[in-house]
Every structure is written in structure tokens, then in C-alpha cells.
Amino acid sequence: MAEPILATRGLIKRFGGLVATDQIDLDVAAGSVHALIGPNGAGKTTLIGQLSGEIRPDSGSIRLEGRDITAAPVHKRCRLGLARSFQITSIFPDFTARENVAMAVQSRLGHSFRFWRRAKSDPARTGPADALLAEVGLEDRGNMPAAALSHGEHRQLEIAMALATAPRLLLLDEPMAGMGVEESVRMVETLQRLKGRISILLVEHDMDAVFALADRITVLVYGRAIATGTPAEIRANQEVRAAYLGADEEEG
Amino acid sequence: MRVTPRLVVYGLFMLALAMVPTLAQVLAEPFLVTLFTRMIILAVAAVSLNLILGYGGMVSFGHAVYLGIGGYTVGILAEHGTTNGFVQWPLAIGISALYATVVGAICLRTRGVYFIMITLAFAQLVYFVGVGLYAYGGDDGLTIYTRSDFAGLIRMSHKPSFYYLCFAILCIEILIIHRIVHSRFGLVIRASKSNDRRANAIGIPTFRYRLAAFVIAGSFCGLAGAMLATQADYISPAVMHWTRSGDLIVSVVLGGMGSLFGPAVGTIVFLLLEEVLSSLTEYWQLVFGPMLLLLVLFAKRGIDGLLPGGDRG
Amino acid sequence: MLLLIEQSLNGLQFGLLLFLLAAGLTLVFGIMDLVNLAHGSLYMMGAYFAATFITWTDSFVLGAVLALGAAFLLGVAIELVAVRTLYARDHLDHVLATFGLLLFFNELVRLVWGPAGRTIQLPGILNTSVELLPGLSYPTYRLVVILVGGLVAFGLYWLVARTRTGMRIRAGASDREMVGALGIDIRKLYTLVFGLGAVLAALAGIMAAPITTVSIGMGERILIVAFVVIVIGGIGSIRGAFVAALMVGMIDTVGRAFLPEILRGFMSVPAANTLAPALASMLVYILMALILFLRPQGLFPARSG
Ligand SMILES: Nc1ncnc2c1ncn2[C@@H]1O[C@H](COP(=O)(O)OP(=O)(O)O)[C@@H](O)[C@H]1O
Ligand SMILES: [Mg+2]
Numbered sequence: 001m002a003e004p005i006l007a008t009r010g011l012i013k014r015f016g017g018l019v020a021t022d023q024i025d026l027d028v029a030a031g032s033v034h035a036l037i038g039p040n041g042a043g044k045t046t047l048i049g050q051l052s053g054e055i056r057p058d059s060g061s062i063r064l065e066g067r068d069i070t071a072a073p074v075h076k077r078c079r080l081g082l083a084r085s086f087q088i089t090s091i092f093p094d095f096t097a098r099e100n101v102a103m104a105v106q107s108r109l110g111h112s113f114r115f116w117r118r119a120k121s122d123p124a125r126t127g128p129a130d131a132l133l134a135e136v137g138l139e140d141r142g143n144m145p146a147a148a149l150s151h152g153e154h155r156q157l158e159i160a161m162a163l164a165t166a167p168r169l170l171l172l173d174e175p176m177a178g179m180g181v182e183e184s185v186r187m188v189e190t191l192q193r194l195k196g197r198i199s200i201l202l203v204e205h206d207m208d209a210v211f212a213l214a215d216r217i218t219v220l221v222y223g224r225a226i227a228t229g230t231p232a233e234i235r236a237n238q239e240v241r242a243a244y245l246g247a248d249e250e251e252g
Numbered sequence: 253m254r255v256t257p258r259l260v261v262y263g264l265f266m267l268a269l270a271m272v273p274t275l276a277q278v279l280a281e282p283f284l285v286t287l288f289t290r291m292i293i294l295a296v297a298a299v300s301l302n303l304i305l306g307y308g309g310m311v312s313f314g315h316a317v318y319l320g321i322g323g324y325t326v327g328i329l330a331e332h333g334t335t336n337g338f339v340q341w342p343l344a345i346g347i348s349a350l351y352a353t354v355v356g357a358i359c360l361r362t363r364g365v366y367f368i369m370i371t372l373a374f375a376q377l378v379y380f381v382g383v384g385l386y387a388y389g390g391d392d393g394l395t396i397y398t399r400s401d402f403a404g405l406i407r408m409s410h411k412p413s414f415y416y417l418c419f420a421i422l423c424i425e426i427l428i429i430h431r432i433v434h435s436r437f438g439l440v441i442r443a444s445k446s447n448d449r450r451a452n453a454i455g456i457p458t459f460r461y462r463l464a465a466f467v468i469a470g471s472f473c474g475l476a477g478a479m480l481a482t483q484a485d486y487i488s489p490a491v492m493h494w495t496r497s498g499d500l501i502v503s504v505v506l507g508g509m510g511s512l513f514g515p516a517v518g519t520i521v522f523l524l525l526e527e528v529l530s531s532l533t534e535y536w537q538l539v540f541g542p543m544l545l546l547l548v549l550f551a552k553r554g555i556d557g558l559l560p561g562g563d564r565g
Numbered sequence: 566m567l568l569l570i571e572q573s574l575n576g577l578q579f580g581l582l583l584f585l586l587a588a589g590l591t592l593v594f595g596i597m598d599l600v601n602l603a604h605g606s607l608y609m610m611g612a613y614f615a616a617t618f619i620t621w622t623d624s625f626v627l628g629a630v631l632a633l634g635a636a637f638l639l640g641v642a643i644e645l646v647a648v649r650t651l652y653a654r655d656h657l658d659h660v661l662a663t664f665g666l667l668l669f670f671n672e673l674v675r676l677v678w679g680p681a682g683r684t685i686q687l688p689g690i691l692n693t694s695v696e697l698l699p700g701l702s703y704p705t706y707r708l709v710v711i712l713v714g715g716l717v718a719f720g721l722y723w724l725v726a727r728t729r730t731g732m733r734i735r736a737g738a739s740d741r742e743m744v745g746a747l748g749i750d751i752r753k754l755y756t757l758v759f760g761l762g763a764v765l766a767a768l769a770g771i772m773a774a775p776i777t778t779v780s781i782g783m784g785e786r787i788l789i790v791a792f793v794v795i796v797i798g799g800i801g802s803i804r805g806a807f808v809a810a811l812m813v814g815m816i817d818t819v820g821r822a823f824l825p826e827i828l829r830g831f832m833s834v835p836a837a838n839t840l841a842p843a844l845a846s847m848l849v850y851i852l853m854a855l856i857l858f859l860r861p862q863g864l865f866p867a868r869s870g
Contacts, residue, residue, distance in 0.1 A: 052453065078455030090453070092446040103443050106436055107455035113464065114436040122436075165455050311657045358854060361861045365600050365656050365800060369792045370857060376789050377850035384843025386836065494789065498602075498664045505661055537672040544665025545647055548658045 003066055005030040005169050005199045006051070011060035013046055020046040022223035024060070028169065033191070033200045035210045038220035044203045045087055047220070048173050051201070052084045053077045065168065078107070081168030085158040085175055087203075093147035097138055097157055100146050101129040104164035132160040136190055152183030159190060169199045176206050188212060211235075219243070258559040262513040269419060269520075273412035285411045286483075287527075291520045292418045293479045298503040298515040299425055300472035305501065306509035307433050308465050309445030310360070311368045314375030315500050318348045318470050320382055320492035322477020327394040327487040337400035337408075341478045348474025349467050351378075356466035360459060375494055382489030393488025400482050408482065418479055422516065425472055430512055432468070441465050506547060508556025517555055567701045572822040573815065578707050580814020581714025585769035586787060587794040587806040588721055589762025595801030596758055597652055600659040603643070603666035604766055604791070605784025611636045611767025612774040612783065613674055616683040625688045629771050633764055640763025644756045652755070671781050682780035691775075710772045717768065718807060725803055790817070793853045799863030808864060813849045820845040 004027040011024040020043040028034040036044050049055035051062060053074040061070045069077055092100050102125040106112060109124060119125060133139050136156040141149060146157060155175050162170055175191075176184045188209050194200065195213065204210050210217065211231045218228040221243045227234060234240055269292065276284035297319060304310040322344035329340050359370045388394045399408045407413040432438045443451045444458040451458045481487040490496075499522070507518020529536035551557060590604050614635045619628030647666060651659055687706055694702040725731040770784065777783065794813050798805025824845050828837035856864065 054449070054453075073457070074452040075455050075457040078453060083455075084453055086450075086453075090447060090450045092443050092450060094446050095443070099439070103439065103451070103456070104454040106439070112436040112440045112456065112461060115438075116431050116435055118431075118434050119436040119439050120434065125436075161450075161454055305657075311660065313660065358858055362857065365594065366796060366857075366861070366863075368600065368656060368660060369796045369800075370853070372789060373793050373796065373850050373853055377847050377854075380843045380846040380850075383846070384840050386839035386843075390839060390843075494785075498660075501657075502661065502664070505657070535672045535676050537668040538676065541665040541667070541669030541672065544668070545662045548654065548662045548665075549650055552658070 002030060004028055005065055006201065007063045008051070009061050009063075011047070011050055011062070012058045013043075013050060013055060014058055019223045021050065021057075021220075024220075024223075024225055026218060026225065026228075028199055028201055029216070030065075030199055031196055032215040033195055033202060033213045035202045035204060035214035035217045036220060037204065037207075037210060037217060042220040043223040044220055045173055048084060048171050048201075048203060051171055052082060075107075078165055078167075081166070082171065083162035083165045083167035083169075084171035085155070085162055085173060087173040087177065089151070089154040089158065091146045091154060091157055091161070093145070095146055096143055097146050097149060097153075098126060098129050098133060098142035100157055101132050101160045101164050102126055104161040105129050105132075108164075108166055128164060129160075132164050135163070135193075136160045137186065152179050152186070155179065155183075155187060156190065159187075163194075163198075167198060169201065170194070171201050173203045174205060175202070176204060176209055184209065258556070261559055262517070265513065265517060266423070269422075273415055282411065285415050287523075288520075289411070289415045289418055289483050290480075291523050292415070292422050293476050293483060294500075294503070294523065295516040295519040296418070296422050296425055296476040296479065297473045298500050298507070298519045299422070299429060300469045300476065301500050302504050302509065302511075302515040303429055303432065303441075303472075304462075304465050304469045305504055306511070306515070307438065307445065308441045308462060310462065310466065311501070312359075312371045312466070312469075313368050313494065313497050313501070314355075314371035314373075314378075315469070315473055316494070316496035317375045317378045317492050318352070318473035319477035319480055319496070320378065320487070320489065321348045321351055322474035322479075323481035323487035323491060324382065324385070324388070324394070324477075325474075326400060326478045326481045327396050328388055330396045330398055330400070331388060331394065335398045335401050337402040340400050341475065344474050344478035345471045348477070349471045352467040352470030353463070356463045356470075360462050360466060372494055372497070375492065375497055379489050379492045379494070382492055389488070391489065393486055393490070396481060396485045396487065399485065400478070414483065418483075421475065421479065426512060426516065433512075437461060437464070502544065505552075506554050508554035511554075511556035514554055514556035521555065567698065568822070569819075570698070571701060571703060572819050574703060574707065574711065575822075576815035576818035577811065578711050578714065578814075579818050580811040581711060581718060582769045582773055583787070583791055583794050583814050584718055584807050584810035585714060585765045585772075586791040587798070587810050588718075588803060589765040590791055591795045591798070591801055591803060591806045592725075592758055593762050594795070597755055599648065599651060600656050600663070601648070601762075602660060602663040602788070603670065604663075604762065605786075605788030606667050606670035607636060607640060607763045607766035607784070608770035608773075608787060609674065609779075609781070609784035610639060610670060611770035612685075612779040613678055613683070614767070615771040615774060616678075616685055616779050619685060625685075625691070632771055633767055636767030637760045637764045640760040641756055643763070644759040648759060649752070649755070667785070674781050680781065682778040683774075684778050685774045687775050706775060710776075713768075713772065717765070721765075722803060722807070790849060793849055795863075797853055797856050797863055799865040802863070802865040805863055805865030813852070816852060817845065817849050820848045 006028040008024055008026045011021050012019065013021045024047060036047065038044055046055060050057045053072060057070070061068060063069065064080055064082060069080060092103065099120065105125050105128045130142060133142055136159050138153060138156055138160065141153060149157060159175065176187050179187065184206060191200065191213055202213065214231055216228060217231055217234045219226050219234060219240050226243060227237050227240050229237065272288045273285050276282055297315065301312065301315045304312055325344040325347050326340045329343065334340065355374050359367055359374065362370055383391050401408060406417055433442070440451065440456055440458065440461045444462055448458055480491065503519040503522045504515045506522055507516065508514030526536065529539055586604065586608055590601060593599050593601055611632055614632035615629050618631040619625055622628045622631065643666070647662065651662055691706040691709060693705045695705050695708060696702045790813060794809045795806050797813065798809035821842065825837050825841035828841050
């Protein structure tokens with residue numbers, strides 16, 4: 001198999017006595033959509049946090065395209081091609097939607113020690129930002145304060161911000177949580193369009209979406225990866241059925 | 253910049269400031285020039301604080317320290333016979349920048365209430381350094397016998413000339429801050445205030461930009477310190493007392509955080525209020541203290557928030 | 566050697582006073598998330614109340630107890646009138662509003678008690694010395710301060726760590742909603758905690774008063790040192806406040822006592838005598854900078870964020 005875009009080995013994170021991620025070995029194949037499922041409290045967000053660099057693992061290693069990034073800070077990982085969306089919406093609420101995306105565009109236009117030129121009307125920022133807003137269906141929301149957008153639009157906006165950093169791998173933490181049916185369908189469409197172009201690690205409770213999108217699935221329970229395989233394999237796995245799929249109606 | 257009623261108000265305000273020396277002459281009240289020179293200098297300090305407090309969300313409780321650093325630079329150089337302003341003032345800025353770099357690098361690693369208290373504690377540290385400068389007057393301060401001299405280009409001892417120098421510096425500062433907050437750099441600072449975690453997650457290493465803003469703000473305030481010492485021909489640790497840092501925060505909030513002209517207006521209103529209240533009663537802070545509480549509760553956006561029209565992009 | 570012992574006792578005594586002040590600050594911050602610049606005002610008000618009540622009652626102990634009661638009522642009143650409205654606000658608002666309170670109380674004291682300071686006379690029995698070691702006699706009053714400070718510190722630890730009330734307090738710190746769900750009236754709890762902080766601050770002010778003097782601004786100088794204490798200790802942590810208070814008290818006192826002598830080794834006597842107090846004042850801030858450089862969350866981080 002070709003080199004995975006992301007590979008973790010033995011990732012352990014403890015919170016006091018609780019082992020939130022326990023010896024996680026995860027390989028995400030380049031170009032694939034890899035879903036991470038598991039009940040609430042399984043450690044999915046903690047794992048994403050370690051991958052994106054906000055949480056330091058107690059031990060273990062993380063490689064992105066073969067390069068060890070275990071100790072790299074958040075912004076560096078982003079620069080190397082790792083972008084994320086947060087489980088709880090995280091945007092710049094007092095900026096416009098366009099400015100939210102433009103900030104992410106700006107981050108890959110080199111350093112920001114530029115003190116004099118007016119930035120808001122700079123086409124190098126706004127051009128790509130508008131294109132990305134259109135890509136996620138927010139083209140008519142550009143001038144609205146981000147705080148005024150709906151929940152579903154916030155999630156789309158986060159995707160646009162992540163895409164603006166030109167990622168090689170997207171980490172999406174429950175992008176459909178709290179969405180209505182229509183919004184969910186739209187998000188699945190958006191991700192479908194990205195599939196193949198960008199590798200995606202998708203944390204999601206919506207099983208229809210997971211089985212529709214994922215090439216491979218890893219099941220996390222109590223911090224352990226109990227199974228990894230194709231959707232068909234996971235569906236057939238007895239242990240998974242017992243531990244998780246049998247009671248998959250949890251929300252959160 | 254679109255012309256909004258708010259902008260008109262600020263324009264008139266700046267125009268009024270420009271007329272102060274003339275007005276003082278007409279009214280035959282020369283002390284007005286002295287009073288307003290001092291106000292303008294403190295406005296320079298407040299406008300600089302606004303860059304990090306209003307736009308960057310960094311509640312620095314030690315900003316008055318730079319008034320002392322700038323002032324002592326001028327005073328100590330003068331004491332040793334260096335009165336050339338082209339040496340004194342840039343050095344005042346440079347030393348302030350250096351101090352801001354070191355202290356900022358420590359303070360900005362912390363967040364929230366830690367940041368408030370640490371900047372306060374560092375300010376107290378420098379305050380005691382000032383008190384300990386026994387060779388330069390210690391607690392009693394240092395009298396500056398020879399004013400800074402800019403190769404004779406400006407008549408520094410001529411009060412209206414000095415006033416216009418200070419006024420020009422304020423205008424230039426406001427222009428520079430205006431450019432900064434609308435530049436890429438400024439947007440990073442504002443994004444970091446809005447959601448620092450997000451800013452890092454989209455690949456912006458905010459620490460270094462916040463530190464740079466901290467240094468820029470400190471430098472401008474160091475310049476204000478040089479101006480203040482020159483105006484008073486005197487510098488003492490009292491300008492660095494932590495309550496002076498509190499006054500600067502009050503000025504910024506009173507005028508309007510994150511508004512371009514607000515802090516300048518706030519400073520002048522604050523100092524005028526002090527003049528008026530203390531002429532009415534010896535116990536003016538008995539009134540002013542509760543006013544602060546009311547300001548916080550009912551007019552968080554300060555004077556700027558009370559003005560009509562215009563958004564504050 | 567005897568001097569070192571004496572100064573260490575002084576350091577312990579100052580450290581315990583600092584702890585009383587810092588404990589209130591850190592409780593109020595840990596539980597209500599409130600930054601209170603006016604905490605030093607309560608220290609000052611305690612001392613002024615005591616000065617007045619001791620004169621009225623002609624009894625040190627009775628006057629002090631009355632002053633503590635008055636400080637509690639004052640604390641509760643401040644919480645009900647002003648502080649309560651601030652919980653939902655951000656830290657900058659806390660700073661501004663309590664800065665206003667501080668100005669108000671300084672001015673109030675000037676209006677009521679006048680600009681001149683007060684001294685508090687110790688009763689005869691306390692105004693003596695005890696011979697601790699041959700050649701080392703130590704003021705009885707300072708020993709009493711150490712004793713009272715130590716007892717209160719222990720009592721506070723017991724209250725927070727071992728009792729039901731303390732459990733509520735700690736629950737309030739970690740989860741406001743849970744406390745609400747437990748049926749505890751959180752508003753009443755907050756008022757009580759603020760009142761308790763006021764009493765602790767006033768107790769420190771009253772005990773310090775006979776040693777220093779009672780004056781306007783006495784609370785501000787020590788407030789900032791108390792800030793240093795809670796920052797070093799880890800904001801919100803009683804244990805951290807205790808350890809840091811003793812550290813700071815010790816370093817400050819011993820530094821003040823021995824720096825002049827040490828400096829005289831390097832420079833002229835008048836120079837050393839002027840420089841030493843300033844340098845001694847700086848020591849605790851240098852300590853803080855060092856500790857924060859190594860541990861930005863303080864020695865005992867009570868919580869993240
Ligand atoms: N900062 C933290 N401190 C302590 N415990 C935490 C922290 N973050 C998460 N946890 C705990 O770790 C476990 C995994 O949480 P999380 O990664 O959010 O799970 P998931 O995203 O799968 O629902 C949970 O039991 C949670 O309570
Ligand atoms: Mg989660």
C-alpha cells in the first residue's frame with residue numbers, strides 16, 4: 001500500500017485517571033475518506049485535537065505524509081496541509097462571512113507583517129474567499145456578519161475556512177451535528193465533491209452519511225480502536241455491533 | 253473611509269483641538285494650552301493602548317510604564333548633557349520597544365486574568381526601579397533643566413509650538429493606527445481577539461503578531477512619555493503608578509474600545525471631567541468611582557457607541 | 566543567626582497576612598470568575614473600622630471583632646449592590662468597575678476619617694516581648710498574628726476541603742449548573758463567599774494595622790503583592806495561594822532585612838541604603854516573572870483556561 005497521508009502510532013492521552021485515547025494506530029490512505037465512529041466520550045475529539053496539535057499526546061507519534069509532526073504547533077500543521085473543523089462551531093463571529101474565509105486565505109499568502117495596505121479589498125484575499133463561499137453555497141452571505149448565519153451555514157463556513165488553507169487532509173469533527181435533514185444532505189454533497197481531491201478524516205454520528213461517504217471506517221470505544229475496515233466489513237463485525245451499532249441512536 | 257455623522261463629529265473634535273492655542277489667546281487663558289498639551293500627550297498614550305486593548309483584546313494593566321520609560325530616557329540623557337531630541341526621543345521609543353519585547357514575550361504566553369495581573373506586576377516592578385533610581389531623584393523624581401532640542405527646528409519652549417508638535421504627533425499616530433488596523437497585520441490582531449484558537453487553526457501563528465502589536469503600542473506610549481517629560485520638565489515614578497495604567501484603560505473604554513478616535517476623545521473627556529468634578533468637590537472620586545461602574549454597566553462602547561451612524565469595520 | 570530567625574518569623578507573619586488577603590481573592594476568582602481590584606479596599610476598611618471601634622469600645626479584641634462584623638456587612642452590601650451585576654461580564658469590565666470601587670473607597674475614607682493616617686495602640690499584654698531563645702526576644706503581638714493567621718489558614722483549608730459548605734463552594738467552582746441542580750441557591754452562596762473574602766481581607770488589615778499604620782492606599786500596595794501571590798500559586802487554588810504567600814512573605818521580608826547589608830559590600834553606604842528597599846520591593850516580581858516563565862499557569866494550576 002502507498003504511504004498513508006496520516007499515520008499515528010501508539011497515541012496515548014490521559015486526563016487524570018481516564019485514558020481518552022489508548023494506543024491508537026491509525027492510517028488514513030491518501031485520497032480517501034476515513035470515518036471515525038464511536039459512542040460519545042469514546043475519545044474522537046481528543047484524537048482530532050492531538051492530530052491538529054491543540055492537545056499534546058502523552059506518548060506516541062503522528063506522521064503527515066511521512067513527516068513527523070508530533071511536536072509541531074497548530075499553525076505549523078495547518079501550513080503542512082492539515083485543516084480542521086471544530087465539533088463546536090468556531091469562527092470569527094464579529095467578522096463577515098467573507099472575512100472569515102479571507103483570513104484563512106491570508107494565512108497561506110505568506111507572513112502577515114504587512115502594516116500599511118488595506119487588506120479587506122485586496123483581491124488576493126477576497127478572490128479565493130468568494131470562490132470558496134460559492135463552493136459551499138454561501139455566495140450570497142459574504143457581507144453578513146458571521147454571527148448572524150444559521151447553524152448549518154456556520155458548518156459550511158467552517159468547511160470553506162478549512163479549504164481556504166489548501167489542505168491535503170481535512171479533519172472534520174461532527175460536521176453534521178445539530179443539522180436538519182436538508183442541511184445534512186447539502187453537507188454530504190459538499191463532502192462528496194471534495195472526495196478524491198482531498199483526504200478526509202470524518203468524525204460523524206450520522207451513519208447514513210458515514211456509509212455513504214467513507215472508504216474505510218475505524219471504530220473507537222473507550223479510547224481504543226476496536227476495528228478498522230471497509231463499510232461492509234464494519235457492518236458485519238460482531239464486536240462492533242455489540243459495542244456500538246446496536247445502540248447508535250445517541251446524539252451529540 | 254465613508255463620511256458618516258460619527259466621522260463628522262470626530263472631524264470637528266480634531267478641528268477644535270487644532271484651534272486650542274488660538275482660542276487660548278482670544279480668551280486670554282494661556283493655561284489652556286498647557287492643560288491641552290498634557291491631554292494630547294495622554295491621548296497619544298491612550299490611542300496606543302487601544303491598539304492592543306481595543307483591537308487586540310489584550311487587557312494590559314501596565315501601559316503607563318512606558319510613560320516612565322520614555323520620560324526617564326529623556327530625563328537621564330538630559331542629566332548627562334545629551335539634549336538633542338533626535339537622540340532622546342528615538343531612544344525613548346527604542347528602549348520602550350525593547351522592554352515591550354521582553355515583557356510581552358513573557359506576558360503573552362498567558363491568557364485572560366493572568367495576563368492582566370502579570371502586566372500589572374511587571375509595571376509595579378518597573379515602578380520600583382524608578383523609585384530605586386536614587387542617582388536620578390528616586391521617589392522625588394528628576395527635574396529636567398534643559399529641554400529637548402530638535403536642531404532648533406521647533407521652538408520647544410514656545411507653548412503653542414510645542415502644542416502643535418504634540419498635536420501633529422497625535423494625528424500621525426492616529427493615521428498609522430488606522431492603516432495598521434486595516435492591514436493584514438491588523439486583521440490578524442483582530443482575528444486573534446475574536447477567536448485566537450481559530451486563528452491558529454487556520455495556520456496563523458498569532459503569538460508573534462500579538463507580540464509585535466504589543467511592541468508597537470509600547471513604542472508609541474514611550475514616545476508619549478518623552479513628550480510628557482519634556483512638557484513638564486520633570487519625570488517621576490508617579491507617572492508609572494499602577495493607577496495611571498488604570499486611568500489609561502478608563503480613557504480607552506470611556507472613548508470607545510476599538511474605535512479610531514474614541515480613545516483620544518475619551519482621554520480629553522476624562523481629564524476635563526476630572527477638572528470639572530474636582531473644582532466642584534474636593535472628593536471628586538466619590539462621584540467618579542460610581543460613574544465608572546455605570547459606564548461599564550450601561551455604556552460599554554463608550555462615547556463612540558453613543559455617536560450616531562457608521563459601522564466600525 | 567538570631568537575626569535570620571527573627572526575620573524568618575517576620576516573613577512567616579507577613580506571608581500569613583498575605584495569605585488571608587490572597588485567599589479571598591482566589592476564592593472569589595475561582596468560584597465567581599471575578600477579578601476584584603477593590604479587595605484591597607476591604608483590607609483598608611477593616612483597619613479603619615478597627616481604629617474607630619477600638620477607640621469607641623476601648624478594647625482591642627472587641628473593637629477588632631466589631632470591625633470584622635462591619636467588614637462582613639460591607640462585603641455583602643458591595644456584592645449585592647455592585648459586584649453581583651458583574652458576574653456575567655468579562656474581565657475588563659471587572660477591572661474597570663472594581664477600579665471605580667477602589668477610587669470610591671479611598672475617597673470615602675478621606676472624607677470620613679480625614680487624610681491623615683491612624684495608629685492602633687496595642688493593649689498592654691500584647692505590647693510585650695517573649696524571649697524565644699536566649700538573646701532573641703520577639704514581640705508577643707507578632708506571635709499572636711502568626712498564631713491567628715495559621716489557625717485561620719488551617720480553618721479555611723478545612724472548610725474548603727472537608728465540609729459540606731466547602732463542597733458546595735468547590736462544586737460552584739467547577740460546575741455552576743450542577744450546583745443549581747442540587748438546589749443550592751447559587752446567588753446566596755456567591756454573596757456569602759464574597760462576604761467571607763471581605764472578612765479575611767479585613768482581618769489581615771486589622772492585624773497589620775498595629776504593625777504598620779492605617780492609611781489611605783494601604784490596601785493597594787499589598788493588593789498587588791496578593792495578586793502576585795495568587796498568580797504564582799495558580800489562580801483559584803487555595804493551596805497554591807498558601808504556598809506562594811509564604812514564599813513571597815519570606816523573600817520580601819528577608820530581602821528587606823539583608824539586602825542593605827549585602828549591597829554595602831559593593832557600594833557606598835548611602836547608595837546601598839537607598840537602593841536596597843527598591844530592590845527588595847522588586848524581588849517578589851522577579852520571582853513571579855521567573856516562575857511564570859517556567860509555568861505560565863502558576864505552581865498549582867486549579868483549572869485550565
Ligand atoms: N480537557 C479534558 N479534561 C478532562 N477530561 C477530558 C477532557 N477532554 C475530554 N475529556 C474526557 O475524555 C473522554 C473523551 O472525550 P472526547 O474526546 O470529547 O469524546 P468524543 O469526542 O468521542 O465524544 C471523555 O470521557 C471526556 O470526558
Ligand atoms: Mg466529540
